[in-house]
Amino acid sequence: MGGGTRTRPTRNRPVDASTRAGLSSGPGWYEEAMTSDAASALSDPTAEVVDLCRDLLRIDTTNTGDNDTSVGERRAAEYVAEKLAEVGVESVLHESAPGRANVVARIPGTDPSRGALLVHGHLDVVPADADEWSVGPFSGELRDGYLWGRGAIDMKDFDAMVLAVVRHWQRTGARPPRDIVLAYTADEEAGSDYGARFLVDNHRGLFDGCTEAIGEVGGFSYSVNDNQRLYLIETAEKGIDWLRLHAKGRPGHGSMMHDDNAVTALAEAVARIGRHRFPVVVTDTVRAFLTEVSDLLGIELDPDDPETAIAKLGPIANIIGATIRNTANPTRLSAGYKDNVIPGRATATIDCRSLPGQSELLERQLRELVGPDIAIEYVQRQPALETTFDGDLVEAMSAALRAEDPGARPVPYMLSGGTDAKAFSQLGIRCFGFAPLRLPADLNFSALFHGIDERVPVDGLQFGVRVLDRFLRTC
Numbered sequence: 001m002g003g004g005t006r007t008r009p010t011r012n013r014p015v016d017a018s019t020r021a022g023l024s025s026g027p028g029w030y031e032e033a034m035t036s037d038a039a040s041a042l043s044d045p046t047a048e049v050v051d052l053c054r055d056l057l058r059i060d061t062t063n064t065g066d067n068d069t070s071v072g073e074r075r076a077a078e079y080v081a082e083k084l085a086e087v088g089v090e091s092v093l094h095e096s097a098p099g100r101a102n103v104v105a106r107i108p109g110t111d112p113s114r115g116a117l118l119v120h121g122h123l124d125v126v127p128a129d130a131d132e133w134s135v136g137p138f139s140g141e142l143r144d145g146y147l148w149g150r151g152a153i154d155m156k157d158f159d160a161m162v163l164a165v166v167r168h169w170q171r172t173g174a175r176p177p178r179d180i181v182l183a184y185t186a187d188e189e190a191g192s193d194y195g196a197r198f199l200v201d202n203h204r205g206l207f208d209g210c211t212e213a214i215g216e217v218g219g220f221s222y223s224v225n226d227n228q229r230l231y232l233i234e235t236a237e238k239g240i241d242w243l244r245l246h247a248k249g250r251p252g253h254g255s256m257m258h259d260d261n262a263v264t265a266l267a268e269a270v271a272r273i274g275r276h277r278f279p280v281v282v283t284d285t286v287r288a289f290l291t292e293v294s295d296l297l298g299i300e301l302d303p304d305d306p307e308t309a310i311a312k313l314g315p316i317a318n319i320i321g322a323t324i325r326n327t328a329n330p331t332r333l334s335a336g337y338k339d340n341v342i343p344g345r346a347t348a349t350i351d352c353r354s355l356p357g358q359s360e361l362l363e364r365q366l367r368e369l370v371g372p373d374i375a376i377e378y379v380q381r382q383p384a385l386e387t388t389f390d391g392d393l394v395e396a397m398s399a400a401l402r403a404e405d406p407g408a409r410p411v412p413y414m415l416s417g418g419t420d421a422k423a424f425s426q427l428g429i430r431c432f433g434f435a436p437l438r439l440p441a442d443l444n445f446s447a448l449f450h451g452i453d454e455r456v457p458v459d460g461l462q463f464g465v466r467v468l469d470r471f472l473r474t475c
């Protein structure tokens with residue numbers, strides 16, 4: 001047991017760098033958790049993680065994509081800042097808009113000459129309809145060995161794990177080998193404008209010296225059999241290419257002959273895109289993943305037909321299946337204002353995701369599909385990411401997983417969605433998805449993301465803390 005046995009919480013407030021409005025005074029509701037046995041928290045890094053995760057789940061941080069109706073991020077950010085302050089870690093809180101708060105802290109490492117590791121997690125969650133859930137989505141209920149609530153796996157679990165490790169280290173005097181920068185962000189679920197992108201654009205000094213990063217949607221297990229589990233480490237992310245199609249026509253009366261109808265033109269273009277299948281392209285990441293998985297599962301892998309192998313992957317087939325081609329899904333339509341008036345304009349939104357290096361190609365493919373009369377406007381365009389599955393950091397992740405699960409087989413994979421890594425990679429940071437979780441073999445993990453009855457297994461959460469503790473000590 002090392003020094004720094006701070007059993008009494010310090011009362012530093014986080015520095016509210018952007019608004020200069022301090023936290024409310026008086027006894028904090030966070031004090032409740034401090035009544036837990038400080039001695040056990042000293043010896044066991046996992047001791048607090050369930051309490052921390054439950055507290056975070058009980059703070060409704062719904063991000064609707066609209067500042068007027070999004071809630072709770074400030075309260076969650078203050079909670080994190082207080083939990084860090086209790087163990088003597090100073091943080092800064094940056095608000096990008098009223099209520100949209102981000103917290104950043106730096107834990108000094110023993111070797112300041114090394115580049116820092118960024119550990120980032122978002123605090124916001126997507127909306128949840130309580131009528132559809134078995135428990136209150138913000139109840140943080142503990143049931144059947146799971147902690148339930150919106151954000152349980154996306155991604156308050158990881159937020160809590162990192163807090164648990166850092167608090168344990170502060171109490172026991174442990175220090176990481178290099179600086180660790182903690183970033184708890186707002187707005188990941190709606191494009192990061194008020195979160196990671198805001199920090200990168202306005203406060204990049206916070207990330208000085210960061211060379212690598214870990215964040216969400218990686219490090220979770222997929223059971224091959226009782227003795228072997230794949231751990232999918234995210235080394236690549238598809239690009240986001242959200243676009244709006246605009247069709248123009250001649251307005252007119254709905255009762256007459258009409259050969260220049262914007263709705264008809266738009267509908268044809270949307271249908272062509274929606275039915276189109278883009279060609280299969282197997283990137284280095286996906287090839288590495290499929291090779292490893294096919295080997296383990298004894299599946300024949302035909303490089304010209306990866307879809308047959310992917311179809312045999314069960315619940316993760318829909319994660320991997322979207323990473324072998326560009327995709328384009330129509331999501332919104334808008335036209336007209338009266339039943340008997342032919343409108344002059346019609347618009348549609350298409351959610352496109354591009355493979356690394358394919359964004360321009362995808363644009364050309366789409367222009368060909370919609371034809372010359374439909375205009376394309378990009379409403380969101382963020383590049384894909386891809387890094388290699390090698391080097392000391394990957395070794396440290398793999399070693400930590402194997403130490404806690406001898407049956408672990410770490411593999412690289414590509415995420416079809418996007419994360420805050422897109423923003424942080426703009427600073428030249430090499431980003432990975434590594435939020436370790438050991439999952440029961442029968443849990444359909446991918447369905448829980450933004451899904452009903454989102455929940456995280458308690459033993460998986462504790463496993464994640466142990467892996468992170470090892471990994472961050474050797475990063």
Ligand SMILES: [Zn+2]
Pocket residue numbers: 122154155188216
């Ligand atoms: Zn997320």
